Amino acid sequence: MTQKMTKHFFLIILLQKVDNVSRFLRYVQPTGDEPTLDFLQKTIETRDYFVKLEATAMSPATILNYMKNIIRFLDYLKTRVDLESSNPELRHRWDTFVGGMKSVRKCQEILQVAKKDFLNLYGKLITNQPITENEKTMYGYYLEAVMVFQHFQRPGAVEGMTVDEFVNRKECNGRVVVGIKQHKTATMQVAALALTLEEDAWFEAYYQHIRTRHETVSCQSFFIGSTGAAVHKVTNDIRRLQDMYKVDRSTSQEVRRAAETQAAKNFTPAQKEKVARYMAHTTQVAEAHYRMMLPEQTAETAELMMVLNDLSPDNSDGRGNLPEKVLPKRQFSTFLENFPVTLDGSAPPAKKRKEAGFPAEDRSLTDKWHKIQRDHRAEYLLSKFRHRQPTQRQFDRCVEGMKWETNKPKYPTVLKLWTPPHKEDIASNKQLIRSVMTQRWKGLSIKDFGGDKGKGVIVDKQRLHPAGLMTSTASSGGEEGHRASMHENSQRTNRGFTLLDS
DNA sequence: CCAATGGAGCAGCTGAGAAT
DNA sequence: ATTCTCAGCTGCTCCATTGG
Numbered sequence: 001m002t003q004k005m006t007k008h009f010f011l012i013i014l015l016q017k018v019d020n021v022s023r024f025l026r027y028v029q030p031t032g033d034e035p036t037l038d039f040l041q042k043t044i045e046t047r048d049y050f051v052k053l054e055a056t057a058m059s060p061a062t063i064l065n066y067m068k069n070i071i072r073f074l075d076y077l078k079t080r081v082d083l084e085s086s087n088p089e090l091r092h093r094w095d096t097f098v099g100g101m102k103s104v105r106k107c108q109e110i111l112q113v114a115k116k117d118f119l120n121l122y123g124k125l126i127t128n129q130p131i132t133e134n135e136k137t138m139y140g141y142y143l144e145a146v147m148v149f150q151h152f153q154r155p156g157a158v159e160g161m162t163v164d165e166f167v168n169r170k171e172c173n174g175r176v177v178v179g180i181k182q183h184k185t186a187t188m189q190v191a192a193l194a195l196t197l198e199e200d201a202w203f204e205a206y207y208q209h210i211r212t213r214h215e216t217v218s219c220q221s222f223f224i225g226s227t228g229a230a231v232h233k234v235t236n237d238i239r240r241l242q243d244m245y246k247v248d249r250s251t252s253q254e255v256r257r258a259a260e261t262q263a264a265k266n267f268t269p270a271q272k273e274k275v276a277r278y279m280a281h282t283t284q285v286a287e288a289h290y291r292m293m294l295p296e297q298t299a300e301t302a303e304l305m306m307v308l309n310d311l312s313p314d315n316s317d318g319r320g321n322l323p324e325k326v327l328p329k330r331q332f333s334t335f336l337e338n339f340p341v342t343l344d345g346s347a348p349p350a351k352k353r354k355e356a357g358f359p360a361e362d363r364s365l366t367d368k369w370h371k372i373q374r375d376h377r378a379e380y381l382l383s384k385f386r387h388r389q390p391t392q393r394q395f396d397r398c399v400e401g402m403k404w405e406t407n408k409p410k411y412p413t414v415l416k417l418w419t420p421p422h423k424e425d426i427a428s429n430k431q432l433i434r435s436v437m438t439q440r441w442k443g444l445s446i447k448d449f450g451g452d453k454g455k456g457v458i459v460d461k462q463r464l465h466p467a468g469l470m471t472s473t474a475s476s477g478g479e480e481g482h483r484a485s486m487h488e489n490s491q492r493t494n495r496g497f498t499l500l501d502s
Numbered sequence: 503c504c505a506a507t508g509g510a511g512c513a514g515c516t517g518a519g520a521a522t
Numbered sequence: 523a524t525t526c527t528c529a530g531c532t533g534c535t536c537c538a539t540t541g542g
Contacts, residue, residue: 137506156531225507232508235533240506251533253515350524364514370526406521406526508539514532521526 104262107255108149110238110247111142118142118202125205136210140223141241143206144234148252151193152259152279152305153180155234155252161222166207169200175299176200192278194302259305267304274301335365341372343380346406370407377402378409382417389418 121139124131131139147153147161161180169178175194195203211224223231231237235251242249256279263275278301338356339348347369348356358365381398384390390398395411402408436446436457447458 134506154531155533233533236507239533249533253532347525363516366525367514504542506540506542508537510535510537512534512536514534516529516531518528519526520528522524 104255104258106248107250107258109250110145110242110245111149113245113247114142114145114241122202122205125209128209137225138241138244139206139210140231141237143203144223144231145238145241146199146202147193148234148238149250149255150199151195151302152256153193153252154256155238158223158234159221159231162220163207163211163222164220166203166222169195173299175302177298192298194299263305271304275305278302278305332365332368335369336372339369341369341376343373343376344402344404345373347373373407374409374413377404377407378414378417381409381414385418389415 118139121131121135125139144158147158148155157180161178165178165180169176171177172194175196176199177192177194179192207222211222221231223234225231238252239249259275259279263272267275278298335356335358338358339352347366353359353366381390381395381402384398385394392411395414399408443459444457446455448455
C-alpha cells in the first residue's frame with residue numbers, strides 16, 4: 001500500500017468517526033444548530049441511544065466502535081474545553097451505563113481503599129500528634145462515608161446529626177446506637193444507626209480533637225467544615241473523597257438500592273422490614289407502630305446488615321464478567337413511539353406499559369412523559385400570547401378552555417418561557433409588507449423619508465384624523481404590540497387596523 | 503496565584519398523599 | 523388501586539469566594 005493510499009484510508013476512518021459522533025449528538029439534542037454540552041446531563045437520552053443501537057442489527061463490535069468514538073470525542077472535549085473534572089464524572093456515568101447495578105461491596109470500595117490512611121490519622125489523633133487541616137477534612141470525609149456506605153444513611157441524615165444526638169448515644173449489645181432527628185424531612189423521620197465500638201472510637205476522636213478546632217457554640221451539627229459552619233453537601237464531600245483516591249464513584253442512592261436489593265433476595269420479610277427501618281424508609285408496618293426502633297433492634301439490625309457486605313458478590317476486579325440483566329431497558333424513545341405525547345391525551349396506565357414491555361414500577365418514563373406534555377402544553381398556550389405577556393386571569397381562562405384535567409402548566413412557568421416578539425417579524429413579514437404596499441385607502445400614501453428613517457406611511461393633511469393615529473411610520477416596532485392588544489377588543493378599533501391584515 | 507470550599511441551579515429521584 | 527402531583531432530597535457541574 002502506498003503512503004498516499006494509507007493517508008486516504010485514514011481520512012475515511014476519520015470521517016466515519018466524525019459521523020458517528022455527530023449522529024450521537026443529534027440524537028441527544030434533536031433541535032438547534034449549535035451543539036451544546038447539555039448532553040452530559042441528559043442521562044436518559046444518552047442511555048437510550050445505546051440501547052437503541054443495541055436493538056438494531058448492528059454487531060456488538062460496531063456499537064463498541066461507536067462508543068469508543070464518542071469517548072474519544074469526550075476526551076477531546078476534556079482537553080479542548082475546560083472540563084478538567086469531566087473524566088471521573090464520565091467514568092461514573094459510564095459505569096452506571098455499562099455496569100448495571102453495583103454490589104454493596106463495590107459501593108463501599110472507598111472505605112477499604114482509604115482505610116489505611118484513615119487509621120493512620122486516627123492513630124495520630126489519639127496520641128495527640130499534630131495533623132494538617134487537610135487531613136482533618138479528610139478524616140471528616142471518611143466518617144461521613146462510613147455513615148453513608150457502611151450504615152446506609154442518607155446524606156441528609158449525616159448533615160442533620162447534632163452534637164447532642166451523638167453525646168446521648170447509648171451502648172447496647174456491643175453496639176453504640178445514635179438516633180438522628182432529620183428536621184429536614186417533612187415527615188420528621190428518625191434515623192438511627194448502630195456503630196461498632198471501633199467506629200464509635202473514630203467518631204469520638206473526631207468529636208474530641210477535630211470538631212473542637214472551631215469553638216462555635218452556635219453550630220449544633222456534628223460535622224463541621226473548615227470554616228466552622230455545618231457541613232453543607234455530604235454528597236459533594238464523598239465524591240471528593242472518592243476522586244481523591246481515584247476510586248469509582250458511588251452514591252448513597254446506589255448503595256441504598258443495592259442494599260435493598262440484596263436484602264430482598266436474601267432476607268425474610270421480618271428481616272427486610274427491619275432493614276427498611278434502619279435505612280429510615282417508612283414502610284407501612286413501621287408507620288403503624290412506631291417511628292423509631294428501639295436501640296436493641298437497631299443494634300441487632302446493624303449486625304444483620306453486616307451480612308449484606310459478605311453476601312455481596314465481589315466484582316471489584318473490573319468488568320470482565322457482567323451480570324446478565326445489566327442494561328436497564330428504559331428506552332424513552334421507544335416509549336414515546338408506543339405512547340406518543342399529545343396535547344390532550346394522558347400517560348399510559350401501568351397495564352399498557354407492561355404490555356409494551358416496560359417495567360410498570362419504573363416511574364421515570366412516565367414522569368418524563370408528563371414533563372414533555374407539560375412543555376408542549378406550555379408552548380401551545382404561549383402561542384396564544386405571542387404579542388404580550390398574559391395576565392394570570394387571561395392565562396387561567398385560556399387553560400380552562402382547554403378542558404385539561406391534569407398536568408396543566410403553571411402560570412409562572414409559561415411566563416418564564418415567554419419572550420417578546422422579534423422585530424424581524426415586521427421587517428420580514430411578506431404579508432405585512434405586501435399589505436402596506438398595496439393598501440388602497442384614500443388619503444394614505446407611502447413616503448420615503450430618506451436616510452436611516454426609510455419609508456413610512458403618511459396621511460394627507462385634509463384627512464388627518466383628530467387622534468393623529470395614522471401618522472406613525474410602519475417601521476416602528478410598537479405597531480405589532482398595539483395591534484395585538486386591540487385584537488380582543490371592540491370591532492371598531494379592530495377595523496381600524498385590519499389594513500395590515502387584508 | 504492556587505486549591506479548597508460553598509453555593510446556585512439543573513435534572514432526576516423519592517415518598518406521601520390527593521385525585522381519580 | 524392506580525395515577526398524578528407536590529415538595530423535598532440527591533447528584534452533579536459550574537462558578538464565586540476565600541484564605542493561604
